[in-house]
Amino acid sequence: MTDRRNRPLSPATRLAQALKYVDERTGALVPPIQPTATYARDADYGKRRDFIYRRDGNETVELAEAIIADLEEAEACLLFASGMSACHAIIDALGTGDHVVVPEVMYHGVLAEFRRASALGRLEVSHYRAADLDDLRAQMRPGETTLVWVETPNNPDWDVTDIAAAAAIAHEAGARLVTDCTATPPCATRALEHGADISFHSATKYLGGHSDVTAGALSVRETGAFWQALAERRMLHGTVLHSFDAWLLIRGMRTLPLRYARQSESAMKIARHFDGHPGVARVLYPGLPAHPGHEIAKRQTGGQFGGMLSLVIRGGERAAIDVARGCALFYPATSLGGVESLIEHRKTVSGEGFRVDPALLRLSVGIEEADDLIADLEQALARVTG
Numbered sequence: 001m002t003d004r005r006n007r008p009l010s011p012a013t014r015l016a017q018a019l020k021y022v023d024e025r026t027g028a029l030v031p032p033i034q035p036t037a038t039y040a041r042d043a044d045y046g047k048r049r050d051f052i053y054r055r056d057g058n059e060t061v062e063l064a065e066a067i068i069a070d071l072e073e074a075e076a077c078l079l080f081a082s083g084m085s086a087c088h089a090i091i092d093a094l095g096t097g098d099h100v101v102v103p104e105v106m107y108h109g110v111l112a113e114f115r116r117a118s119a120l121g122r123l124e125v126s127h128y129r130a131a132d133l134d135d136l137r138a139q140m141r142p143g144e145t146t147l148v149w150v151e152t153p154n155n156p157d158w159d160v161t162d163i164a165a166a167a168a169i170a171h172e173a174g175a176r177l178v179t180d181c182t183a184t185p186p187c188a189t190r191a192l193e194h195g196a197d198i199s200f201h202s203a204t205k206y207l208g209g210h211s212d213v214t215a216g217a218l219s220v221r222e223t224g225a226f227w228q229a230l231a232e233r234r235m236l237h238g239t240v241l242h243s244f245d246a247w248l249l250i251r252g253m254r255t256l257p258l259r260y261a262r263q264s265e266s267a268m269k270i271a272r273h274f275d276g277h278p279g280v281a282r283v284l285y286p287g288l289p290a291h292p293g294h295e296i297a298k299r300q301t302g303g304q305f306g307g308m309l310s311l312v313i314r315g316g317e318r319a320a321i322d323v324a325r326g327c328a329l330f331y332p333a334t335s336l337g338g339v340e341s342l343i344e345h346r347k348t349v350s351g352e353g354f355r356v357d358p359a360l361l362r363l364s365v366g367i368e369e370a371d372d373l374i375a376d377l378e379q380a381l382a383r384v385t386g
């Protein structure tokens with residue numbers, strides 16, 4: 001989109017105006033919610049317009065998809081009822097026996113789905129140390145590997161993977177690169193621009209931004225047979241986003257850059273404050289200059305590192321659980337990217353079988369005043385670690 005003098009409009013402008021949405025019939029600036037389950041056909045029993053049934057999607061979902069595709073500079077976007085259903089569509093669209101390479105440490109639900117596909121003999125799954133490109137290269141089977149999964153920064157360690165370098169490794173072997181950059185939404189990281197073939201986001205998180213919708217987005221640089229397979233999976237699984245949730249997502253996305261900038265700024269303040277704190281053994285945040293992925297993260301986020309960080313508490317698992325319980329302002333809840341700050345003892349949330357430091361607390365920084373959040377963590381730490 002450009003303005004009247006043909007200058008390209010910034011993503012923040014396009015988002016605030018929902019791509020300058022105006023209802024054709026009424027002139028309304030806010031899109032309607034289209035809840036219909038089915039569509040009347042024309043006199044020849046053909047499609048009147050684009051849709052025949054709810055599972056195909058509808059006009060509310062289509063507008064939300066257009067907004068995300070525009071932001072991602074993607075050819076197309078598909079919205080699902082959750083991030084997990086979007087990930088599952090990818091796994092289900094792969095061929096039986098396909099070899100895939102995925103990180104050892106990543107969002108636990110997606111990892112569990114890959115492990116299940118492997119246990120059932122559906123896929124051959126190899127794992128690489130997250131962010132370690134030499135290990136990724138070593139796991140590739142040229143001509144045989146069909147998919148590489150990158151989560152950056154990854155849950156809950158926030159290690160940073162160089163997307164362009166991972167794309168080169170995947171493409172050299174003839175594989176597709178899928179990225180999960182849920183922690184740095186496309187106002188910061190446009191993964192397709194860095195070489196990813198499919199950009200996945202749990203839109204439940206920053207895109208929605210208000211903890212009131214679950215949604216998953218898949219965006220692609222080029223549509224083709226695999227894309228068609230994903231659209232077909234969504235239609236046959238019945239996992240399209242509901243129109244009311246699409247409407248909430250559109251409403252939430254209008255303020256994405258504003259929220260994300262504030263959350264990034266506050267997380268940086270919190271990370272700096274607790275770096276070297278006597279009650280905290282380690283602060284995991286790519287925004288800190290000493291973080292091994294700092295320079296890559298800077299390039300991939302434009303210097304806005306997001307609102308996700310982890311604190312490894314001195315005193316081990318018990319101390320970490322007590323600090324989380326001692327917070328008054330942070331909600332003890334999972335999820336991320338909402339306007340309210342959350343804290344979680346990650347090992348309790350992910351459960352057995354996932355590699356996570358038992359003393360790690362994952363923080364999702366909201367839009368509250370950063371000094372209030374710092375004071376809350378300070379008082380909780382003081383009670384536990386003295």
Ligand SMILES: *Cc1c(COP(=O)(O)O)cnc(C)c1O
Pocket residue numbers: 082083084085107109110151155180182183202203204205214215216336
């Ligand atoms: C939340 C999340 C998912 C799963 O998305 P849902 O919307 O919860 O189904 C996948 N990856 C990451 C990094 C996430 O944070």
